[in-house]
Amino acid sequence: MDDAAGTDFSTYKEIGIELVSPSTGIKYYKPVANSSSKPVVGMCFDSVDEAFEFYKQYARSSDMMLKRLLNKMEFLPNFTCHYTIKEDGRYEMVFVPFTCTDNHNRNVTVGAALLGNETADSYRWLLLTFLSTFGAPPQVVVTDQDAAMKRAIKDVLPRSRHRLCMWHIWDKITSKVGANLCCTTDFKKRLGRIVWDDSIPIDEFERQWPIILSDFNLSEHEWLGDIYNIRHDWIPAYYKDEKLSGLMRTTSRCESENHFFKKFCNRKSNLVEFLSHFDSAMEVQRYDHRKNDHDTRYTDAQLWSTFHLEREAAQIYTRTIFLDQQLEIDYAINNCVAMSTSKVDDFVLVEVKDFLKPCTSYFKVFK
Numbered sequence: 467m468d469d470a471a472g473t474d475f476s477t478y479k480e481i482g483i484e485l486v487s488p489s490t491g492i493k494y495y496k497p498v499a500n501s502s503s504k505p506v507v508g509m510c511f512d513s514v515d516e517a518f519e520f521y522k523q524y525a526r527s528s529d530m531m532l533k534r535l536l537n538k539m540e541f542l543p544n545f546t547c548h549y550t551i552k553e554d555g556r557y558e559m560v561f562v563p564f565t566c567t568d569n570h571n572r573n574v575t576v577g578a579a580l581l582g583n584e585t586a587d588s589y590r591w592l593l594l595t596f597l598s599t600f601g602a603p604p605q606v607v608v609t610d611q612d613a614a615m616k617r618a619i620k621d622v623l624p625r626s627r628h629r630l631c632m633w634h635i636w637d638k639i640t641s642k643v644g645a646n647l648c649c650t651t652d653f654k655k656r657l658g659r660i661v662w663d664d665s666i667p668i669d670e671f672e673r674q675w676p677i678i679l680s681d682f683n684l685s686e687h688e689w690l691g692d693i694y695n696i697r698h699d700w701i702p703a704y705y706k707d708e709k710l711s712g713l714m715r716t717t718s719r720c721e722s723e724n725h726f727f728k729k730f731c732n733r734k735s736n737l738v739e740f741l742s743h744f745d746s747a748m749e750v751q752r753y754d755h756r757k758n759d760h761d762t763r764y765t766d767a768q769l770w771s772t773f774h775l776e777r778e779a780a781q782i783y784t785r786t787i788f789l790d791q792q793l794e795i796d797y798a799i800n801n802c803v804a805m806s807t808s809k810v811d812d813f814v815l816v817e818v819k820d821f822l823k824p825c826t827s828y829f830k831v832f833k
Contacts, residue, residue: 559581560581561579563575563577564576568755570759570784574755576600586614597622603626629699630696630699630700642687643689643690653684660678668703671701731744761785762785765785771796773795773799776792801822803819805817805819
């Protein structure tokens, strides 16, 4: 504190363990530590690792991070912190990120929490804190099959549509029915055709499901029966017309978010290390978002055709969204043809034939 570049702290406002500049808002913290572990101007270290270890020990000896968090509870009414420490000095806490998608269809962490346990009460507190921060509930909430989380969402977010992540359910298929069956037969392939097809009619899905299970003697399989009973919460055929339904059928979104944080954090980190790594992860997300914005605004997309529809899409959509749409446009150009056009009330009805579809009927499109 005394060595902060000759700063005069007499005008700073003292708030808990923080000294806040009245003009700039810059904060200085006042960790309590003995003189032997306190850094001073002019200290030299033989390596970066040695310097990092010194400051890590300094943070531990002064309880710097815990005091920051606990004092925030006193002065910020919407901030809450609870923690426990195991015998080996590690914290028994669960990391819970809130993930949304941005206008580039990329994951964005809009909030995160460290929970002491995974009970329904803990999740209720977390969701209430989320609501008080953002002011409105999300339209769609996608989670795994955690029962405590399901109860908390039902109590706190009754207006939000709670859906289950398909990736979490589908990833269990092999372990539940057996690797031998999945690897030596076409069971998983046949089931996947009706599960992942968001254009399949509901009655067709319900007709095919028992046939496939019967063919492989799985009609009485308990777990498959359980996930069929909750099919309205995870099968695309049942919610394909809902807004944001694409979030549920993305196979990689949840896994990519887990993988992203594992690159920066690990369960052996102490609280100081974890928060530092978390800040680094957020900086990477912000950089990626700025880069995607730059590419959209200042670079031109490579077009595959001379169709006006593709050129217009490149001007309307962000770059990552356009690349997805470009695949759809290319598919339509090469595999679909308009068979007839007719006037229906105030609309034009176009019958479109998709030559790659096994059915003989046409798709009817209003425009």
